[in-house]
Amino acid sequence: xxxxxxxxxxxxxxxAARTVDTLYLFLVALTGTVSILIWIVIFYFAIKYRRxxxxxxxxxxxxxxxxxxxWTIVPTIIFLGIFVWGAWAFFHVxxxxxxxxxxxxxxxxxxxxxxxxxxxxxxxxxxxPVNRPVKITFASEDxxxxxxxxxxxxxxxxLPSRYRTMWFQATKTGRFHIFCAEYCGTxxxxxxxxxxxxxxxxxxxxxxxxxxxxxxxxxxxLFQKYACNTCHTNDATGxxxxxxGLYGKTIQLADNRNVVADDNYIRxxxxxxxxxxxxxxxxxxxTFQGQVSEEDLMRLLAYVxxxxxxxxxxxxxxxxxxxxTSAGAPTTTGAAASTSTAAPxxxxxx
Numbered sequence: 268x269x270x271x272x273x274x275x276x277x278x279x280x281x282x283a284a285r286t287v288d289t290l291y292l293f294l295v296a297l298t299g300t301v302s303i304l305i306w307i308v309i310f311y312f313a314i315k316y317r318r319x320x321x322x323x324x325x326x327x328x329x330x331x332x333x334x335x336x337x338w339t340i341v342p343t344i345i346f347l348g349i350f351v352w353g354a355w356a357f358f359h360v361x362x363x364x365x366x367x368x369x370x371x372x373x374x375x376x377x378x379x380x381x382x383x384x385x386x387x388x389x390x391x392x393x394x395x396p397v398n399r400p401v402k403i404t405f406a407s408e409d410x411x412x413x414x415x416x417x418x419x420x421x422x423x424x425x426l427p428s429r430y431r432t433m434w435f436q437a438t439k440t441g442r443f444h445i446f447c448a449e450y451c452g453t454x455x456x457x458x459x460x461x462x463x464x465x466x467x468x469x470x471x472x473x474x475x476x477x478x479x480x481x482x483x484x485x486x487x488x489l490f491q492k493y494a495c496n497t498c499h500t501n502d503a504t505g506x507x508x509x510x511x512g513l514y515g516k517t518i519q520l521a522d523n524r525n526v527v528a529d530d531n532y533i534r535x536x537x538x539x540x541x542x543x544x545x546x547x548x549x550x551x552x553x554t555f556q557g558q559v560s561e562e563d564l565m566r567l568l569a570y571v572x573x574x575x576x577x578x579x580x581x582x583x584x585x586x587x588x589x590x591x592t593s594a595g596a597p598t599t600t601g602a603a604a605s606t607s608t609a610a611p612x613x614x615x616x617x
Contacts (some may be wrong), residue, residue, distance in 0.1 A: 280443055280464070281419035282436045286356050294349070360421060363434045367402035368395070371482065371565040374405065374412035377454040379445060380562065384569060385474050386481045391421055391460035393445065395468035400436045404568075408561045411414070413449035416462060422448055430530040430536075430568075437464040477507040486570025489563055493555070507552065511574040519546045533568055576606060 279285055285378050306552070369384040370393065375572035381389045381403075395401045405414060407427040415422040419435040437443075466472065479555035480484065490496060521544040526532055535542050537559060540552035 277417040278441075278443070279418070279420075280418075280437055280439050280441070281421070282438060283356075283360050283421045284418070286359060290352055290356055293352075297345070297349075313480065348378045363402045363432060364400040364436075367400035367434055369569075370395075370401055370403045371562075371569070372403050372405035372414065373416065373561050374447070374458075374566070375408040376410070376452050377447075377458040379414070379458070379460050382416075382482060382565065383474070383560065384478050384482050387474060388479075391445070392463060393460065394463045394465060394470060394473055395437060397437050397440050397464050399467070400434055402432060402434045404430055404432050404565070406430050406474055406534075406561055406565075410451055411449055412447050412451050412458070414538035415446045415448040416443065417446065418443040418462075424449060428534075429535060432530075437462070439462045440466060472537075482566050483573035484570075486566035486568070488571075489567055490557075490570055493559075498552070506549075508548060510571055513574070514572050518613075520544060521546050521548075530568055533571055534564055537564060537567065587598075 279288065311513060371382045371384075372393075373380045379391050379393075381393045383394075387394075392448060403414070405423075405425050406429060407425045409427060411427070412425040414425050414433070416435060419437065421433050423431055423433045425431070440486050441464055441465065443462045445462060447455060447458035449455075451458065495507075499510050500507075501509060501511065514533070516528050517525050518528050518532075519525055523546070524543075526543060532543065536552075539554060541550050541554075544550050563588045
């Protein structure tokens with residue numbers, strides 16, 4: 268009864284939990300066993316070969332070849348096995364399923380803010396359905412934090428000026444802890460929260476209750492508010508690239524480098540349009556650094572994503588006019604003009 272009140276590990280509540288725990292316990296058992304064996308051998312040899320009056324001088328002996336081969340080959344096999352096992356677990360945790368639910372998170376001193384793609388916003392609480400993969404895209408508004416879900420065995424540093432992602436799939440309903448695992452200031456210990464894992468029907472009812480519109484629709488409003496649509500149009504008349512189909516596409520820059528229009532590229536294009544200028548466009552987009560909050564950046568990102576993804580990942584080597592025509596987009600195209608995502612007037616980046 269006492270042991271049940273003080274568990275060694277948090278509850279296993281995700282598809283990754285058993286894999287992570289099994290690998291961890293194997294490493295603990297292996298290192299513990301090897302340590303005990305080493306100490307036993309040390310004491311045995313210390314007694315057996317202790318200094319005696321009839322054995323004042325040590326005698327060198329060549330170790331048997333079989334022994335040398337054993338202590339070389341066996342550890343090599345064990346270490347390679349651990350590497351393969353750990354790599355498999357790592358890729359399993361890092362590869363986000365295609366059907367994952369999108370959630371955006373922002374860390375700040377000292378709270379967690381979550382927003383669902385459908386628009387619902389939460390502070391220090393996250394509602395998710397059971398048996399569905401959930402992808403979280405997150406960034407920090409100030410310093411480095413670390414988003415940790417102990418019961419799901421996933422954790423990642425939350426960095427300022429950079430988007431990162433993690434995912435989990437809860438396997439049981441209930442209430443589970445959220446912690447910040449990186450010391451972030453005076454109230455670090457209070458930067459906690461809860462994950463509410465719900466049955467799918469209950470989750471759908473929760474989603475239906477009150478919303479300001481989806482993140483994409485909120486991003487579209489911001490796109491128009493900042494007059495981004497004056498340059499990012501759906502035809503060749505705009506001074507900025509067409510954003511429809513931009514997300515996930517490989518873009519060629521003015522210096523002939525190729526970059527993928529991912530979350531971080533779009534974010535940088537809004538805040539620092541001069542950093543990566545798309546080939547064929549003039550750097551005229553103003554910076555939005557200090558004007559757009561981290562949450563608004565995520566809404567603009569959601570809007571750009573909603574404009575569709577390309578079927579293939581071909582290089583954008585065409586002229587600006589052909590690029591805009593082939594992208595085919597709604598009049599208020601993306602909030603991130605390539606490198607100019609959410610800006611009024613941008614010929615800078617796709």
